[in-house]
Amino acid sequence: YxxxxxxxxxxxxxxxxxxxxxxxxxxxxxxxxxxxxxxxxxxxxxxxxxxxxxxxxxxEGLPSTINLVNIIGNTKTKDKVIRRELSALPGQKFNRELLIRSVRDAMALNFFTNVNPVPRNLPNGDVDIEFQIEEKQTAQASAGAGYNSTDKLVGNLGIGIPNFRGMGQNLSFSTDFGSRRNSFSVSFTEPWLYGRPTLFGTDIYSSKRQWFSDYTETRQGGSVRLGKRLRWPDNFFRIFASYRLERDKYEDFSNSFIASQSYKDYHAYQEFITTYDTTYSQDSSFTVDPRYTWINEYDTTFTVKDPIQPYQNSILTYDEQWNIASRISFTVTRDSRNLPEFATSGSKFSYSFEKTGGLLGGFWHYTKHKISYAQFIPLYKNIALAVRSQFGAIVRPNGADFDNDRHTLLSDRFTPGGVAYDGVVRGYDDGSLTPDTTIKAGADTLYYYNSFTDSAMIINGVFDTTFADSSTINQSAGGQYTRVRGNYMFVSNIELQIPVVSRSIYGIVFFDAGNSWLNWTDINPFTQLYSAGGVGFRVAVPGIGTIGFDFAKPFDNIRNQDNGWRTHFQIGTTFK
Structure with missing residues (x-):
């Protein structure tokens, strides 16, 4: 050995x-x-x-036994919150690996800037372990206002207490208010229920958001969460289960949105004129009663486009009614990172399974899978390379009732792009990397109406008596593209993390790639990924958290976006 x-x-x-x-x-x-x-x-x-x-x-001598474990420097956090994370315990034979693991688990709480273990030799050969703690400000309060093209002016009030009462509990409250977005949420998490390594959490929320003056989305609900630390396959594993009950409604649709999401009737008709029209009466090519004038069918002044039926997957089909989402989810994670933010070694794996509807009841009915893996590679001193990939899929049940996405909750589908929650692909607008689909034109109809039985219809400027019958229907030939949210998603991120001021300011160089797809057969990650690169920085601000600015240049073209540099702001890190 x-x-x-x-x-x-x-x-x-x-x-x-x-x-x-x-x-x-x-x-x-x-x-x-x-x-x-x-x-x-x-x-x-x-x-x-x-x-x-x-x-x-x-x-060699005799092995040393740990006599006492002392904790100093913790002015807020209770001793028991730290002790329950330690693997090095009194009565054990001293083991350096357990000491390193103790430091890692204490730092993973994200309550401290440093945890320094100091062995104190005793005369009999045993040892006391002294953990010297440097606490950081964990309470995060925010109040402010912001403006963006989607929500316009929005005010915000919030408070987050990750170490509530010094007991390691997490309590948070936030509210947004504005002309287009109003929301409220309260969340509480107890990581050690009744002194055992079992997590319990609950939250309630309500949000009402107007999307681009098109419609209003309202969500109200709550959830209960349970979690457990595992010892097998190793003690880096955790499992979580939750149940969420939510109701959703889409309402206040604008006329333009209804028109854009519906099959339409196109009516061209004649206008009755009560005064003599010399323009048409002088036309010698035909004889017209001077009380009437012909209006060309392409004259939009006298063309009516009446929506007759929403597109098959449009949210218009919900008829502005409340719909229930009843969901149970299971998650397994393995997190061996040495730090909760800006890790320089270790990895993080996560797989989640969500079942909505079915035996659980409710209107929505589908299954959602999401898997991600991140690896942190030390390069030189505290400079590290972070690499992450994630894949998501929404699967509908079999049956005629589920041949489309009508029973898939819109907000659960994937919208990567920018610094969106689903998937970070900087260089593009938030939530913009979504698939296009073609609305079939078979149900689009063009009706030709003649107001008077003795008249004929003008087609391309020529009289045509074929359409004298007002019941004549001609199918329009063209289709229409519309943007939808994805049922499948893949996103990959690479970041070089460079500390400027240790654990306070970091510079980053990054490359992102990703996309989403409507159908499984559409996926081709080798040729259909949108990619971008850039630079940015992160700053740890006491009382607020980690904030960051990124400057990214897209490498691919996307509809309705230019290829210029984009600036992104986010709270937290890309590798959460």
């Missing part, structure tokens, strides 16, 4: 760096099994002028 710690081999040129590294590895091997008082004497002897013999004389 110890020979594997030696960094050099017989016959090699002597290298002092490898020599010192070998000594450190030997000491570390003994510290890992509790031998803190090992005595190691290395002897180097030279022979034949150029050969060096190296001998190690090791006195």
């Amino acid at each position: 110890l020979k594997k710690k030696i960094k050099y081999n017989e016959g090699e040129i002597f290298n002092m760096e490898k020599y010192q590294s070998s000594l450190e590895e030997i000491y570390s091997a003994y510290y890992d099994i509790g031998h803190l008082h090992i005595r190691l004497i290395d002897e180097r002897t030279t022979r034949d002028d150029s050969l060096i013999d190296i001998n190690y004389d090791i006195t």
Whole structure:
């Protein structure tokens, strides 16, 4: 075992760096099994002028036992909140790996700027462990206003307390108010229910949002969550389950939105004129009663487009009624990151399964899967490369009633792009990477009406008595593109994270790629991903959290967007 710690081999040129590294590895091997008082004497002897013999004389001693675990410096957080995260406990044989894991788990709470373990040797060979804590400000209060093209002017009030009462609980409250968006939410999480590693959480919320003057979306509901730490396959795993009951309504549709989401009747008709019209009476090519004038069918002044039926998947089909979403979800995660933000090593895996409707009841009925994996690779000192990929899918049940997306909640479908929650692809507008679909024109009809039985219809400027019958119907030939939200999504992010001020200010260089699709057969991640690159920075602001600005340049063309640089603002990090 110890020979594997030696960094050099017989016959090699002597290298002092490898020599010192070998000594450190030997000491570390003994510290890992509790031998803190090992005595190691290395002897180097030279022979034949150029050969060096190296001998190690090791006195192992007895392993040390942890006597006390002391915690100092925590002015707000209760001792028990920290102690329950520690793997190094009194009565155990000292183990350096458990000590490192204790520091990692305490830092994962995200309550502290630093956790420093200091062993204190005792006369009998045992050891006390002192954890020196540096707390950071965790309460986050916000009040302000903002403006964007979607919501216009919006005010915000909020408070988040990740370490409520110093008990490790999380309490948050937020409200938005404006002419187009109003929302309210309250959330509470207890990570150790009744002193056991079982999470309990609940939240209630209500939101009302007007989308681009097209319609208003209202969502009201609440949820209950449970979580559990696992010991198998290893103790980095967690499982979560939740139940959510929500009601949704789409209402206040504008006339232009109704027209854009509906099949239409096109009526061309004659206008009755009560005064003599000399313009038409002088036309010698035909005889017209001067009380009447012909209006060309392409004259939009006298063309009426009447919506007759919403498109098949349009939210107009919900008739402005409340619809219930009853949902149960299960999530498994494995998080071995060394830090909750700007990790420099470890990985994070997550898979979630959500079932809406079916035996749970409600109007909405579908299954949603989402899987993601992130790897953090140390490069040099605290500079790290972070790589993440995620894939999502919404699956409808079989049956004629579910051949379209009518029973799939619009807000649950995927809208990556920008810094959207679904998937971050900077360089594009938020939520803009969604698929296009063609509305079939078979139900579009063109009606030709003649007000008078003795008249004829003008078609392309020529009299045509074929359409004298007002019941004549001609099917229009063209289709119409419309943008919808995706049922499938893939997004990948690469970030180089460079600390400028340790744990306070970071610079980043990034590359993003992603897209969403309507159908499984449409997916081609090798040729259909929108990509972008850029730079940005993150700043940890006490009382607010981590805020960031990114400057991104898209590499691909997308409809209704230019290829210029875009600025994105976000709270938190890309790799949450």
